[in-house]
Amino acid sequence: AVEVPFASGAADNACTRRAVGESLCPELFLIGFQKAGSTALWFYLTYEKGHLGLKYAQGLPADDHKEIHFFDSKYASGIEWYASMYGTRNTTDEISMDATPDYTRVPQVPARIQKELIPDRCRFIVSIRDPVTRAYSWYKHIHAVFLQQDDYDTALQPFGYKFSLMVKYVVPQVLRCIESSENANDVHGNCGYQSAYFHGRHIEIEETGLETQLFGLASSPFSDSLYGYILLHWFKYFNPQQFCVVVYEDLLDNFEEEVAFLKPCLSFYGKEVSIWPSEQLPKLNEQPCESCDKLETFEPENFREIGADLQKNFFLTSNELVRSSLMIFYGRAQPRRWEDAYDLASPASE
Ligand SMILES: Nc1ncnc2c1ncn2[C@@H]1O[C@H](COP(=O)(O)OS(=O)(=O)O)[C@@H](OP(=O)(O)O)[C@H]1O
Incomplete structure (x- = not known):
């Protein structure tokens, strides 16, 4: 194959040629x-x-x-x-x-x-x-779409399909994985849902008397919300x-x-986007879950309680990492603090 002299050293392939008449590969x-x-x-x-x-x-x-x-x-x-x-x-x-x-x-x-x-x-x-509402949205999506698949059913069944039990048993394991990673930019590689850390991991769930299987899939609502660590991983490349x-x-x-x-x-590509004051985010991909009989739903105060615990004990470091990135790299003065919606004291006032 002919090597193309890009500074990056990218190989000559259907995507790197970029000539008219070649493929319009995504950039x-x-x-x-x-x-x-x-x-x-x-x-x-x-x-x-x-x-x-x-x-x-x-x-x-x-x-x-x-x-x-x-x-x-x-x-x-x-x-x-x-x-x-x-x-x-x-x-x-x-x-x-x-x-x-x-x-x-x-x-x-x-x-x-x-x-x-x-x-x-x-x-x-x-x-x-907000990593907590994102986690719940993905948990709901699993119930609406993926629970029919054997692997997701196997992963969620030991928890009685309950978000609260996943929080109780899965989150401490992911936290332990994070704490065992030497560098913050290694966390995603070490503790992502497909990581070796979760292979063969089995825990008995007291409330259901069942033992976990496919631990990684059950961890994904939480580990996929670790934006700070995940961005640091991408910044390696x-x-x-x-x-x-x-x-x-x-x-x-x-x-x-x-x-x-x-x-x-x-x-960067010479595209200027014009944005009008009246524009709004279109509303798409709202996931109805009307026939999700196993979905655990919460009263707002109960969700706030479970969310406050997650924000404080699990997501806070990742949230702070992402806020630092938003300030340092993207010029944001005061990035949103999702924790505030859960009535947590801000670090400054502690
Ligand atoms: N305009 C507007 N206003 C409020 N909320 C909105 C809007 N558009 C999309 N959404 C919500 O975004 C969630 C779906 O996100 P994604 O499209 O990224 O989901 S997916 O990963 O592609 O499945 C899903 O969130 P949940 O409803 O919490 O599940 C959508 O309802």
């Missing part, structure tokens, strides 16, 4: 987080902001246009397959976007992107959300300036101001 990514409004954001950028001309995986059935899952679960299909799903490049400044929020779940993904693409040309959009981070709750509260944080990731 812009929406890498997560799952359940943080990624579908709404993708729809906004591709359809509502049609003037940006962002292309998607048109080679796949319509339901899969957003999420191609190449770098997490379909990597074995090969880069030629990936490139072929995005059609042909008509101009050198054309851009396509791969919006697979699961990319932030799987630690191997950034190394794979770095190896297959031209790293300096990649930009990454990230949406973050890409410069923080290649990321644009938006906060889901701020998108809902002040869309115009918040969505402007995406501008650097678009202007």
